Amino acid sequence: MSDITLTINGFTVTVPEGSTIMEAADAASIHIPRLCHHPKLSIQGACRVCVVEVEGSNKLAASCCYPAEEGMSVRTNTPEILRLRRDIVELLIDNHPEDCNTCERDGNCELQRLARDMGIRERLFAGERKRYEKDTSSPALIRDPEKCVLCGRCVRICGEVQEAACLSQVHRGFSTVVMPAHDAPFAETVCIGCGQCAKVCPTAAFVEKDGTREFLRAIEDPEMIVVVQTAPAVRAAIGEEFGFEPGVAWEGKMFAALRRLGVDVVFDTQFAADLTIMEEAAEFVHRFTSGGPLPNITSCCPGWIKYAEHFHPELLPNLSTAKSPMSMQGAMIKSYWAERMDVDPARIYSVAIMPCTAKKFEAEREELGLDGLRIVDCVLTTREFAWVMKHMGIDFASLPEEEPDSPLGESTGAAAIFGATGGVTEAALRTAYHMVFGEDLPEDAIEFRQVRGLEGLRFADVPFGEATVRIALAHGLGAANEIFDRVARGEIELDFIEVMACPGGCIGGGGQPYEKEGEMPLDEERLRKRAQSLYRLDDDRKLRCSHHNPDIIRVYKEYLGEPNSHRAHELLHTYYYPRVPLGIRPQEAQV
Amino acid sequence: MLYQREVLDTPEWWRGLDEMIARERDANPGAVQTALIPVLHYVQDRFGYIPPKAVNHVAQALGVPTSYVCGVASFYSYFSMEPRGAYTVSVCQGTACFVRGAQAVLDEICRQLNVKPGETTPDMVFTVSDSARCLGACGQAPVMMIDDDVHAHVRPRDVQGILAQYTAKARHEMQLREELAEIDARSHHE
Ligand code: SF4
Ligand code: SF4
Ligand code: SF4
Ligand code: FES
Ligand code: FES
Numbered sequence: 001m002s003d004i005t006l007t008i009n010g011f012t013v014t015v016p017e018g019s020t021i022m023e024a025a026d027a028a029s030i031h032i033p034r035l036c037h038h039p040k041l042s043i044q045g046a047c048r049v050c051v052v053e054v055e056g057s058n059k060l061a062a063s064c065c066y067p068a069e070e071g072m073s074v075r076t077n078t079p080e081i082l083r084l085r086r087d088i089v090e091l092l093i094d095n096h097p098e099d100c101n102t103c104e105r106d107g108n109c110e111l112q113r114l115a116r117d118m119g120i121r122e123r124l125f126a127g128e129r130k131r132y133e134k135d136t137s138s139p140a141l142i143r144d145p146e147k148c149v150l151c152g153r154c155v156r157i158c159g160e161v162q163e164a165a166c167l168s169q170v171h172r173g174f175s176t177v178v179m180p181a182h183d184a185p186f187a188e189t190v191c192i193g194c195g196q197c198a199k200v201c202p203t204a205a206f207v208e209k210d211g212t213r214e215f216l217r218a219i220e221d222p223e224m225i226v227v228v229q230t231a232p233a234v235r236a237a238i239g240e241e242f243g244f245e246p247g248v249a250w251e252g253k254m255f256a257a258l259r260r261l262g263v264d265v266v267f268d269t270q271f272a273a274d275l276t277i278m279e280e281a282a283e284f285v286h287r288f289t290s291g292g293p294l295p296n297i298t299s300c301c302p303g304w305i306k307y308a309e310h311f312h313p314e315l316l317p318n319l320s321t322a323k324s325p326m327s328m329q330g331a332m333i334k335s336y337w338a339e340r341m342d343v344d345p346a347r348i349y350s351v352a353i354m355p356c357t358a359k360k361f362e363a364e365r366e367e368l369g370l371d372g373l374r375i376v377d378c379v380l381t382t383r384e385f386a387w388v389m390k391h392m393g394i395d396f397a398s399l400p401e402e403e404p405d406s407p408l409g410e411s412t413g414a415a416a417i418f419g420a421t422g423g424v425t426e427a428a429l430r431t432a433y434h435m436v437f438g439e440d441l442p443e444d445a446i447e448f449r450q451v452r453g454l455e456g457l458r459f460a461d462v463p464f465g466e467a468t469v470r471i472a473l474a475h476g477l478g479a480a481n482e483i484f485d486r487v488a489r490g491e492i493e494l495d496f497i498e499v500m501a502c503p504g505g506c507i508g509g510g511g512q513p514y515e516k517e518g519e520m521p522l523d524e525e526r527l528r529k530r531a532q533s534l535y536r537l538d539d540d541r542k543l544r545c546s547h548h549n550p551d552i553i554r555v556y557k558e559y560l561g562e563p564n565s566h567r568a569h570e571l572l573h574t575y576y577y578p579r580v581p582l583g584i585r586p587q588e589a590q591v
Numbered sequence: 592m593l594y595q596r597e598v599l600d601t602p603e604w605w606r607g608l609d610e611m612i613a614r615e616r617d618a619n620p621g622a623v624q625t626a627l628i629p630v631l632h633y634v635q636d637r638f639g640y641i642p643p644k645a646v647n648h649v650a651q652a653l654g655v656p657t658s659y660v661c662g663v664a665s666f667y668s669y670f671s672m673e674p675r676g677a678y679t680v681s682v683c684q685g686t687a688c689f690v691r692g693a694q695a696v697l698d699e700i701c702r703q704l705n706v707k708p709g710e711t712t713p714d715m716v717f718t719v720s721d722s723a724r725c726l727g728a729c730g731q732a733p734v735m736m737i738d739d740d741v742h743a744h745v746r747p748r749d750v751q752g753i754l755a756q757y758t759a760k761a762r763h764e765m766q767l768r769e770e771l772a773e774i775d776a777r778s779h780h781e
Contacts, residue, residue, distance in 0.1 A: 165656030170665045181650075181657035182643055581647075584656045587623055 006072040021052055021063035021074055032076050033085060033114055035092075035202060036151040037064040040503075040522055041160055044152045048088050049114065052076045060084070086118040092149050093120065094127025095174075096203075103147070103204050108514050110202030111149060132177065137185035139364045140193030140357040140510075141206055145177050148205040153521075154178060154197035161503065163478040164307065165586040166191040178205070181581075190310045190583045192477075194303035194501045195357030195381075195510015200521045208357045208511055211380045212388050218349040218378065219262040226349045227265040227337075228258050229329045229408075232273065233355035233419030233506035234382045235537075236530040240513045241386035242396040246529035249416070249537050252401025257394050259402065268404040269352065270411030272329035273418045273427070274546035275555070276300060279322040279572050280424075281432040281546075282563035288469070288495055289436075293318050295472075295487065295494040298424050300324040302362035303501030303510075307477050309576055311583035312484065321573040325418065326352045326359055327368050330375030331571045332408055336559050340407075345370070351378045353385045355419070355509030358501065368574055381511025410551040413538030420531035421475040421505035422451040422458070425498045429462060429469070430545045437465060446544055452535070454504060454528060457482055459492075475500040475508075481585060507531055599637055605648065608633065612652045623653050624663070631664055640671040668722065676711045676718040677764075678757050680704075682745075683734040685725030692746070693733040699747035700735075703754055716761045717754070 005014045006024060013028035020043075025032050035047040045065040052063045055073035060081070063074075075081065093115055100106050132145040152169060155178060159165040166180050166189050180189040198206035218224050235251040244250070251268075258266045284296045299305060299320040308315050323331065330352065334345040352359060356379075362368070363376040380388065389396055403409070414430055417423030426448045433441050440446075450460040451471065456479035462469045472494050474480035480499045486492045502508045504527035515523050538544060546552060560568045611633050615626040630653065634645045641664050650657040664670045682688070682697040697708065700719055704712050709721035728734050731743030735753070742753055 159656070159659075165658055168656075168658040168662035170662050172666055172668075179658075179661075181661050182646070183661075581657065582651070584650055584654060586656050586659065587654055588621075 004068060004070040006068050006070065006074065008074045009076055015068060019068045021054075021061065021066045021068050021072075022050055024068040025052075025063065025074070025076060030076055032063050033089075033117060034064060035110065035114065035149065036153065038153050038156070038200060038520055038522075040520075041153060041156040041200075044156065046150065046152055047092075049085060051081060051084060051088070053078060053081055082118075086120060089114050089118045090120055090124070091127070093123065094125050095129050096149070097129065097146050098123070104207045105204040105514075108516075109204065113517060128174070130174075130177075135186050136209065137187035138191060138193065139187070139209055139361045141186065141191070141195060141198060142209055143179075143186055144205050144207070145179070146205075147203045148178055148201075149203055150176055150178070151202060152178075153200040153202070154206060157196045157200045159586045161476050161478050162192070162194060162196060162307075162501065163481050163585050164190055164192055164194075164311075164583065167197065188581075190581055192303045192306040192310070192501060193358035193361040193510075196502060198357065198510055199508075199512075199514070208381050208384065209360055210384070211360065211378050212384050212391075214378050215351060215380055215384075215388065216391075218351070221349075223347060224349040225264050225343060225347055226262075226351060227267060227333050228263045228351045228353065229267045229269040229272070229326065229333075230254055230258075230353040230385075231269045231326065231355055231419065231506060232416050232423075232534060233509055233512065233530070234353050234385065236419055236507050236533045237355065237382050237512045238386060239396075240516075240526075241383070241389075244397075246526050247533050249533040250396075251537070252403070253396060253399040255404050256399040256402040257389055257396060260394050260399070261388065261392055263351070266405050267329065267333065267408040268411055269325050269329050269354075270415035270418070271404075271408045271549070271551060272325040272332065273415035274411055274549045274552050275328050275332070275572065276322055276325045276418075277414060277424075277427045277431050277546035278552060278556070278563045279328075279568060280320050281428045281435055283320055283322060284428060284496060285432050285435050286564070288432075288467075295497045296320060297497045298499060300418070300424060301358070301500050301502075301506075302356070302365075303358035304477065304480070304499045305576060306358065306361065306579070307480075307501065307583070309579040310581070311585060313578035313582075315484065316576045316578070319576055321569075321575065323368065323572055323574050324359075324362065325415075326354060326379075327362065327375060327574070328572050329408060330363075330368075331370060332555070334370050334373060334375050335571055336555060337408060345373055349377050350375060351380065352376045353380050353382070355382050355506045355512045356502075357381060357510040359511075370571075382509075383511055383513055386513065407551045407554065410549055411541075412546055412549045413541035413544035414546045415549075416534050416537040416541070419506045419534050420452075421500050422448075422453065422473050422498065423505065423534070424500075425451045425471060425473055425496065427546060428496075431547050432469075433464065434545065434547055440545060451498075452531075454524060454531070456503070469496055470494045471496045471498070473498045475505050476503045477501055503527070504531065507534070604637075608645075608648065609652055612649065616653060623655050624659070627653060627655055627660065627663055628667075631660075631670055635670050638674075639677075640674045642674075643672075646672075671718075674711065674715065676715050677761050678716065678737050679718045679720055680754075681720035681723035681736045683723050683726045683728075683732070683736070685729065685732075687725070687729035688733040691732040695747045696733055696735060696745050696750060699750040700754070703751055716758060 001017050003014050004017050008025050008028050015024045015027050032050050035049045036044045043065045045062050050063045051060040053075040054061050135143040155167045158167050170179050235249040239250045255266050287296050297318045330350050338345040360379045363379050414427035456476050458473045460471045472483045507530040508527050515521050619626040634641050646660050650660045682693050708719050711718040735742045735745045
């Protein structure tokens with residue numbers, strides 16, 4: 001493809017043919033304001049915030065969907081355009097609630113920033129307000145259509161990236177609302193709770209269901225023993241909420257913060273990630289060597305699990321029966337640890353800090369409970385955790401580094417990488433190898449670089465003695481569907497599939513910190529840095545295979561017996577069932 | 592027209608819909624959302640609205656996510672997601688009609704029928720439309736439409752009489768239908 005040259009605001013820029021004016025402007029370090037546009041989603045051209053003037057044309061052009069042409073001369077900031085853009089944003093604000101001060105997104109809202117950049121300093125008209133009820137039916141997310149500016153990003157990410165197509169824009173004109181089919185309560189739809197809609201929403205029209213109130217009440221309650229676990233991906237991103245650049249996993253500070261919040265016991269989901277690997281690797285080795293069902297599909301992502309239950313009931317037998325690390329940890333806390341400490345499990349308030357909104361749903365799944373007790377009582381997202389720290393006056397930056405408590409706190413490098421796409425597979429391979437061959441992988445073969453990376457879809461053939469393990473990895477459910485389609489068409493045969501619902505895996509989870517000003521949601525550089533911080537943890541750990549974790553060895557010896565033993569099955573495994581409504585995958589983008 | 596919804600909601604009817612869907616899908620390869628429009632028309636024209644059951648059915652059979660079907664069905668004013676009355680009454684809200692007292696006519700209709708714009712009378716005879724752009728008959732303003740019939744130069748005091756004609760028509764039709772049903776039932780007995 002050849003290049004074209006044009007001028008923007010008098011500056012010359014050369015870009016590949018087929019670029020839009022907006023892309024050309026980006027390349028020329030000229031920022032054109034935007035709202036509905038997202039680089040990873042189809043072009044909607046709905047908001048018109050990105051208007052520019054093209055010389056020789058009497059119409060203004062929406063730069064996000066207007067192709068740049070050879071010799072074109074574009075103006076992005078004439079007084080007339082600035083005025084028009086300001087009007088466009090003012091219209092959006094006119095029927096928006098006037099409650100920024102108390103809004104979840106205050107200080108990190110694209111609409112606020114647009115208003116600021118447009119120079120809108122007062123509200124001239126009180127436009128007709130949209131009045132809708134909040135939908136609080138889902139355990140994962142709250143939908144608040146009053147805050148919606150109809151950019152359509154949520155509709156597109158849900159349809160195009162997640163292929164859940166739970167949302168669409170319904171009705172017309174002023175009455176348009178983003179809603180699920182039949183305006184059904186969110187809890188009764190195909191929504192999988194992944195929270196990607198909340199991540200891409202420029203406002204607070206989607207936010208996680210609040211868990212902080214309950215958490216704060218529990219730490220004040222002297223009767224309750226508050227036991228907390230934190231997922232790998234949380235440490236990879238929590239620093240961002242306190243002004244640190246991504247790239248460092250702040251686990252020590254995170255543990256220290258929890259103690260200062262008044263939590264009684266600080267455990268680590270990474271312990272349970274090692275436990276998950278023991279169970280999942282044993283299950284895989286069994287399925288691989290004695291006839292299936294194959295491909296074996298990972299089960300630690302609750303977004304993916306709910307998706308499979310709605311959209312792929314035929315794949316349920318292939319899912320690993322292993323509970324997720326969060327739920328394994330919850331089960332161990334309320335059984336093994338409770339017995340050891342001789343406390344009534346009903347007095348334990350089990351909290352999970354997760355990068356994930358779907359985990360809030362997982363925690364409510366009844367079949368995961370133990371003797372009628374929930375094994376995880378409260379799930380906080382990374383964002384909520386950061387808020388709690390600020391609320392309680394924890395100065396994160398100056399905290400010391402501390403260690404988690406024993407015995408459910410110790411973890412290996414294999415557990416740390418769970419948070420990034422490919423991590424579960426790599427961790428499982430390390431231990432599966434040991435289970436099959438009775439020895440560890442050589443030091444220089446312990447890293448499986450071929451399963452790392454950020455491409456939505458990756459394939460790897462891993463030699464396993466004489467045999468080969470054929471692996472596929474997907475993050476984003478559209479990518480996962482691509483794998484299942486190829487398998488169904490007989491184009492490929494696979495032994496192991498890792499599926500994570502969120503782009504990037506849990507490091508890109510729906511509960512992770514919002515991107516910062518100047519970035520779009522799902523910023524790849526940010527994801528890459530978060531992943532690197534976890535791989536660095538792995539690299540720095542002396543123990544890098546789950547089966548070497550001394551606490552893991554101990555719980556099997558003292559309590560569980562063997563991986564996949566009867567006890568292990570009772571506590572650490574689960575089952576799945578088809579759900580209604582039956583999901584329908586979109587075959588084409590919504591018109 | 593009066594919709595015989597109870598007659599339509601039979602297994603045969605849904606089979607007929609499936610055939611229609613299959614035809615449209617074959618006629619629009621790789622473009623299920625294009626096929627969706629004629630299918631929705633089919634349902635609308637027969638039921639007089641698109642019931643949730645039909646939305647779900649069409650979504651499954653065509654392979655279009657249910658949320659998208661709702662989006663499309665609610666976007667076009669031709670489609671209705673709620674049962675409409677036998678007759679749709681609308682008053683032009685264009686400028687010419689407005690200045691000649693269209694609002695008073697609409698108010699009178701709502702008063703007579705005891706509904707708000709957008710609502711349907713409990714006996715399912717009338718739906719009062721909440722939107723009607725210029726009908727292109729500005730010379731006859733204000734204009735009121737009942738289904739495809741245009742009523743020109745309407746004054747509020749005409750409203751009662753106009754509506755009565757349609758109520759009578761509807762009653763007649765219902766009576767006919769009952770008689771037919773009776774004949775049907777009798778012939779079944781014999
Ligand atoms: S949580 Fe995920 S599945 Fe649910 S509406 Fe949002 S993007 Fe779609
Ligand atoms: S809910 Fe948010 S992302 Fe979705 S259309 Fe509204 S403003 Fe955009
Ligand atoms: S990928 Fe991770 S963050 Fe996203 S839904 Fe799955 S478990 Fe949650
Ligand atoms: S950003 Fe271009 S139209 Fe919305
Ligand atoms: S304004 Fe009513 S018909 Fe034109």
